[in-house]
Amino acid sequence: MSTITxxxxxxxxxxxxxxxxxxxxxxxxxxxxxxxxxxxCNRSCQVAHLPVHEQACKDRVAELFDExxxxxxxxxEDCPICCLRLPIEGVQxxxxxxxGKMLCYGCVYAHESTAVxxxxxxxxxxxxxASSSDEEDIERLKKRLEANDAQAMVVLGLCYQFGKIGxxxxxxxxxxxxxxxxxxxxxxxHFRLSVCYHDGDIVEKNTRxxxxxxxxxxxxxxVHARYxxxxxxxxxxxxxxxxxxxxxSANDGCDLSMKAVQExxxxxxxxxxxxxxxxxxxYGKSIDEMKSDDRDEAAAFLLQGGKARGS
Numbered sequence: 001m002s003t004i005t006x007x008x009x010x011x012x013x014x015x016x017x018x019x020x021x022x023x024x025x026x027x028x029x030x031x032x033x034x035x036x037x038x039x040x041c042n043r044s045c046q047v048a049h050l051p052v053h054e055q056a057c058k059d060r061v062a063e064l065f066d067e068x069x070x071x072x073x074x075x076x077e078d079c080p081i082c083c084l085r086l087p088i089e090g091v092q093x094x095x096x097x098x099x100g101k102m103l104c105y106g107c108v109y110a111h112e113s114t115a116v117x118x119x120x121x122x123x124x125x126x127x128x129x130a131s132s133s134d135e136e137d138i139e140r141l142k143k144r145l146e147a148n149d150a151q152a153m154v155v156l157g158l159c160y161q162f163g164k165i166g167x168x169x170x171x172x173x174x175x176x177x178x179x180x181x182x183x184x185x186x187x188x189x190h191f192r193l194s195v196c197y198h199d200g201d202i203v204e205k206n207t208r209x210x211x212x213x214x215x216x217x218x219x220x221x222x223v224h225a226r227y228x229x230x231x232x233x234x235x236x237x238x239x240x241x242x243x244x245x246x247x248x249s250a251n252d253g254c255d256l257s258m259k260a261v262q263e264x265x266x267x268x269x270x271x272x273x274x275x276x277x278x279x280x281x282x283y284g285k286s287i288d289e290m291k292s293d294d295r296d297e298a299a300a301f302l303l304q305g306g307k308a309r310g311s
Contacts, residue, residue, distance in 0.1 A: 011040070011058040011241075013264040014026075014029065014039075015029075015039070016029060016039060016040050016041040016045050016050050017038035017039060017040060017045075017051035017053065018040055018041075018045035019045050019051050021039065021041050022178070022225050023041070028041065029041055032046070032052065032053070034057050034060075034061050035056070035057045035060035035061055035064070035181065036060075037053075037056065037057065037060055038053060046237075047102065065290075068219060069215060069218070069219060070245075070248065071182070071219070071246055072251060073218075073219060073220065073221040073248075073252075074221060075221070075254075075286065075289075076088060076221065076290075077102075077251055078120035078123060079102075079103055079104040079106075079107055080101055080103065080152075081103055081107040081124060081125065082104060082106065082107050082292060082294070083288045084104065084287075084289065084290060084291075084295075085289045085291055086102060086104055086290070087104060087105075087150075087290050087295065088223050088224075088253055088254065088290070090188070091105075091302065092104060092105050092295065092298070092299065092302075093105060094108050095107060095120070095124070095151055095152070096123050096124075096125055096128075096156055097131065097137055097140040097141055097144065097152070097155070097184075098123050098128035098131075098140055099123060099125055099126040100129065100144050100147070100149045100151060100152055101123075101125045101126070102126050102151060103124060103125060104295060104298075105293075105295070105298045105299075105302070106294035106295030106296075106297070106298045106299075107124060107294060108124060108298070109294065109298035110294040110297070110298070110300060111124045111295065118273055123221070131180065132270055134165040134166035134167075135166065137165050138156075138165060138166070138167070141155060141156045141159075142150035143158075148184065150180075150184035150185065150186035150189065151181070151186060151188075153177045153178070153180050153184075153186070153189065154177070154181045154186060154188050154189050154192065156177055157174045157175075157177030157178045157181065158174070158192075160173045160177065161174035161202060163310070171202035171203065174202065175193075175196065175203055178192050178193050178196070179193065182216070184214065185220060186220075187216075187217045187220035187222035187225070188217070188222060189217075190213045190214070190216045190217030190220060190222065190225060191213070191214070191217040191222045191224055191225040192209075193209070193213040193217075194211070194212075194213040194214035194217060194225055195207075195210075195211045195228075197209040197210035198210035198228075211229070211232065213225075214226075214228055214229050214232075215229065218248075218249075221252070223249040223252050223253070223254040223257065224249075226245050226246075226248055226249040226257070227245070227246065227249050227254055227256050227257050227260075228253075229245045230242045230243070230244075230245035230246040230249070230257065230260065233245060239270055240270075242260075243247065243261065243264050243270050243271055245257075246260040246261050246264070247261055247271070247275060247279045250279050250283045251279060251280070251283060251286065252282075252286050253283060253286035253287050253289075253290060258279070258283045260277050261275075261276065262276070262295075264276075
């Protein structure tokens with residue numbers, strides 16, 4: 001019976017996968033940039049070995065991508081005022097156009113409800129006076145864009161998409177801003193692009209691009225992008241992948257995903273008892289981390305028809 005020794009295994013790391021030449025540990029071989037599974041002494045050897053290696057390479061690339069796709073992302077950053085996790089629902093946060101800080105609406109609402117008149121509408125973070133016109137809002141957004149503020153790009157893009165703050169609708173400009181923000185890694189920009197390409201309302205429908213931006217948004221922490229990916233996988237019959245997405249986004253406090261996981265456990269049996277218990281605990285922990293009395297009062301105000309100041 002033959003055995004592979006540690007020396008044999010180490011030697012294979014220093015041999016060209018095509019011709020078998022060794023670099024004797026000198027580091028002259030170059031690994032396949034896509035999968036990092038094999039090494040070659042030159043480009044010719046890599047091309048010659050492609051028919052043999054191609055499928056294994058594709059399988060490994062897909063495996064590596066899934067490892068990143070289904071990794072639990074970091075939670076939202078904290079509100080700089082109350083130091084609690086920012087809510088996952090955009091309407092419960094306010095982007096300050098003066099300084100670009102994202103504050104929870106609970107803090108903004110509490111400040112506007114209790115501060116004296118001279119302080120009420122100043123930025124709760126940098127103390128800048130509130131803008132007095134749409135034109136001033138636009139100027140502040142443009143200054144934030146000059147500072148490469150990804151969130152300001154999304155805000156201005158939404159204003160162009162829906163014709164807000166006195167701007168005429170300009171779908172091309174909205175897409176341009178979403179793409180610029182996405183390049184800077186903004187997860188909400190990726191989410192907006194995934195929705196635009198999925199719906200085909202302001203740009204030609206493109207399923208491939210919708211999935212691409214949805215995946216990048218999900219990996220960056222957007223729970224709504226991940227919930228949508230779960231729905232897409234479920235519709236395609238990939239139930240296991242669908243519930244992976246829903247459990248990850250439920251862990252971060254997504255109500256829709258938690259309902260899907262609950263149904264998967266109680267009705268269809270696609271979620272195990274252990275996975276359901278872990279997801280329920282993580283969901284509850286996330287909800288607790290994003291909860292406060294001020295946020296509850298602010299949410300009630302919004303439900304009654306109140307309007308969040310800012311964007």
